[in-house]
Structures are given as C-alpha cells and as structure tokens.
Amino acid sequence: MIDFIDGQVEYVESDSVVLETTQGIGYRIFCPNPYAMKVKESLRVYTHHHVRDDAISLYGFRSRDKRGLFRKLLDVTGIGPRGALAIIAAAEPHQIVTAVQHEDMNFLTKFPGVGKKTAGRMILELKDKLNEFLIPGSADGLLADPMAEGQTIQTSSSITTAFNEASEALLALGYSENEVRKVMAKLHGETDSTEELIKKALQLFISS
Numbered sequence: 001m002i003d004f005i006d007g008q009v010e011y012v013e014s015d016s017v018v019l020e021t022t023q024g025i026g027y028r029i030f031c032p033n034p035y036a037m038k039v040k041e042s043l044r045v046y047t048h049h050h051v052r053d054d055a056i057s058l059y060g061f062r063s064r065d066k067r068g069l070f071r072k073l074l075d076v077t078g079i080g081p082r083g084a085l086a087i088i089a090a091a092e093p094h095q096i097v098t099a100v101q102h103e104d105m106n107f108l109t110k111f112p113g114v115g116k117k118t119a120g121r122m123i124l125e126l127k128d129k130l131n132e133f134l135i136p137g138s139a140d141g142l143l144a145d146p147m148a149e150g151q152t153i154q155t156s157s158s159i160t161t162a163f164n165e166a167s168e169a170l171l172a173l174g175y176s177e178n179e180v181r182k183v184m185a186k187l188h189g190e191t192d193s194t195e196e197l198i199k200k201a202l203q204l205f206i207s208s
Contacts (some may be wrong), residue, residue, distance in 0.1 A: 007018055009042075019045060
C-alpha cells in the first residue's frame, strides 16, 4: 500500500499528473483539478491504490481529508473511482458532507454522473458516516482548495490556452461537451489562469 508520494511534478494532463521521486521513478496519479499543480513544483500527494482485474491505478489528493472522503464515496453503490474523483474536484469536503447530511438532492445531482438514484444512495449509505469531515482543525484540517490562491494576468495566447485546458479538464471530470461549452461561454472575457477558470466553472455547475 502506497500511502503518500513526495516528488516533483514532471508534467500535467487533463486528469492526472506525473510525479517524479528522488529515485527517478515517475508515478502517474489521477487527481482532482490537476491543473492546480505546477510543473517542477515539489509536493506531497496522499494516494489511494486502486486495483481492478484490468488495471492498477493511483488516485492522489493534497490532503488526507479529501482522500478519506474519496474512500467513503467509493463505498456507495454505483460510484466508481472516476465518479468519486469528479465529486471531490467539484466541491470542498464540508460542502459535500453538509449536502449529504441535509439530504440536499438538488446539490448532489449537480455533480457529473450523479442522478437522483445515486444521490439517494449517497444519503442513505453515508449520512451517519461523515461527521469527521465537518470538524475544522482536525489532525489534517480542511485544507483550502489550492485553486483559490491569487490570479495572474494573462496574455491573449495564454488566455486561449487556459480556456482550452480548463475545458479539457471539465470533460475529463465527466461533464458533457454541451455542458462545458455553455459554462465556458459564461466565462467569456475572463483572464484567469486555468485553475481559476476550472474553479469558477465548477462553481457555476453547482449553483445553476
């Protein structure tokens, strides 16, 4: 079992990053909002080792809280690792937990791939199992989303690149091309970085 990996980001893709360790090994790690991580950035990623008959995959998170919630979501009937990852990417742990405990079907069905049946199972199977994620100041803390940090001024070329990368990331999270086009159209004229665009798009999906 690999609990965490310390390394340097070698490259970033729409659904994953490759983290190179000091031993010269590169680990592909599927993670929420990979564009929040920067190439050559040194960081620790808390991992979940997922094994299937046809694949062995690593899923990674910047905090143990997010990994813990990811594992809880995997216990819900009908939610696989990609679906759980998309949910973690779209909201903070305390928001997801509050929605489950308050039986907020409208909020839960905003997540990609979560219909009324799946939302109902989330409430039924998790409602009394998530109290630990509502306690700020726990051993791990409810870490702020790294995408919430400052904005940068973008050139015309970098704005186009940021929009393209943000769109690819949203598609990788499970949103349809039509949904992505609509939400990105609402962000037309924004000059944010890729990670800021993803954050704003996800907020629009949840609030719509």
